[in-house]
Amino acid sequence: MILIKYKPMYKVSISGKELGYIKNKEALEESLKEEIIEKSEKNVDSIQIKTNPEYELKLIERTIETKETQIIKEIENDVDVTYRYYEIAFNNEAMDYVNTLEEATQVISNIKEESQEQELDLSIIEKYTRNEEEIKTTTLNIAQNDVKTKIAQKIEEQEKQKEEEKRINSMPEINGIKLAYLPVSGRISSRYGVSSRIRKSKHTGLDIATSKGTPIKVVAAGTVTCASYKGSYGNLVKVEHGNGLETWYAHTSKMHVTVGQKVTAGEVIAEVGSTGNSTGNHLHLEIRINGEHVNPQNYLYK
Numbered sequence: 001m002i003l004i005k006y007k008p009m010y011k012v013s014i015s016g017k018e019l020g021y022i023k024n025k026e027a028l029e030e031s032l033k034e035e036i037i038e039k040s041e042k043n044v045d046s047i048q049i050k051t052n053p054e055y056e057l058k059l060i061e062r063t064i065e066t067k068e069t070q071i072i073k074e075i076e077n078d079v080d081v082t083y084r085y086y087e088i089a090f091n092n093e094a095m096d097y098v099n100t101l102e103e104a105t106q107v108i109s110n111i112k113e114e115s116q117e118q119e120l121d122l123s124i125i126e127k128y129t130r131n132e133e134e135i136k137t138t139t140l141n142i143a144q145n146d147v148k149t150k151i152a153q154k155i156e157e158q159e160k161q162k163e164e165e166k167r168i169n170s171m172p173e174i175n176g177i178k179l180a181y182l183p184v185s186g187r188i189s190s191r192y193g194v195s196s197r198i199r200k201s202k203h204t205g206l207d208i209a210t211s212k213g214t215p216i217k218v219v220a221a222g223t224v225t226c227a228s229y230k231g232s233y234g235n236l237v238k239v240e241h242g243n244g245l246e247t248w249y250a251h252t253s254k255m256h257v258t259v260g261q262k263v264t265a266g267e268v269i270a271e272v273g274s275t276g277n278s279t280g281n282h283l284h285l286e287i288r289i290n291g292e293h294v295n296p297q298n299y300l301y302k
Contacts, residue, residue, distance in 0.1 A: 234276025
């Protein structure tokens with residue numbers, strides 16, 4: 001009589017939440033494996049059910065229907081998905097991303113075949129994430145063009161960097177401080193040590209004439225010790241470089257630094273102007289060693 005009215009079924013629950021009833025526990029586990037765990041989708045590396053379902057064998061009324069499909073969907077909403085994609089790197093720096101190892105291998109093979117005269121350090125890095133939005137992959141053709149373009153840019157940047165290092169290495173030093181940059185380019189309008197009707201004493205620096213607003217670069221790294229209007233110097237920036245070396249930049253139209261500020265070699269600290277005792281737009285550059293001014297042309301603008 002009981003079996004006429006009732007039937008044996010498994011109640012399925014997750015963390016105490018009832019999801020429904022099924023006939024066969026093994027069949028549901030197999031369905032979970034096929035439809036969720038072993039699901040084959042782009043970039044999916046693995047899928048793990050966060051909380052395993054719990055089963056309880058019960059006798060229920062025969063009118064109650066099973067809910068295998070709904071249960072599977074409910075469990076599918078409670079999974080951890082790990083995604084996999086592939087980074088194509090040049091000199092260990094990411095260039096682009098593709099979906100499969102085969103695509104990454106093909107991109108590198110094609111680029112190396114086209115660049116037989118160059119030894120390119122190309123590599124493939126397997127990447128994993130649980131955030132699908134992080135995956136920014138492209139197609140094989142787009143990736144190949146992007147990587148080629150970026151490699152060309154990197155090689156150009158490296159060549160420029162080598163030239164810049166070569167240039168800096170050729171620059172002079174004072175007390176171990178490398179004078180890495182010329183403050184401005186222009187015409188020397190007044191040399192060190194000359195007398196003039198507009199000066200009470202001999203010239204303590206070097207004047208380089210150029211247009212108003214020209215950026216003035218600091219010759220070496222250091223600390224700003226002055227950035228204010230100083231009489232005949234006009235707007236004056238002083239930078240202390242260490243080991244007794246100090247540089248002065250006078251007559252500026254604008255100053256972009258403040259006292260106490262740390263500056264790096266080549267950083268723009270001011271703009272050319274004609275403030276103070278000046279007859280035209282130019283930079284008055286002074287180099288001082290242990291407080292004494294020296295001829296800048298012994299080191300720069302030779």
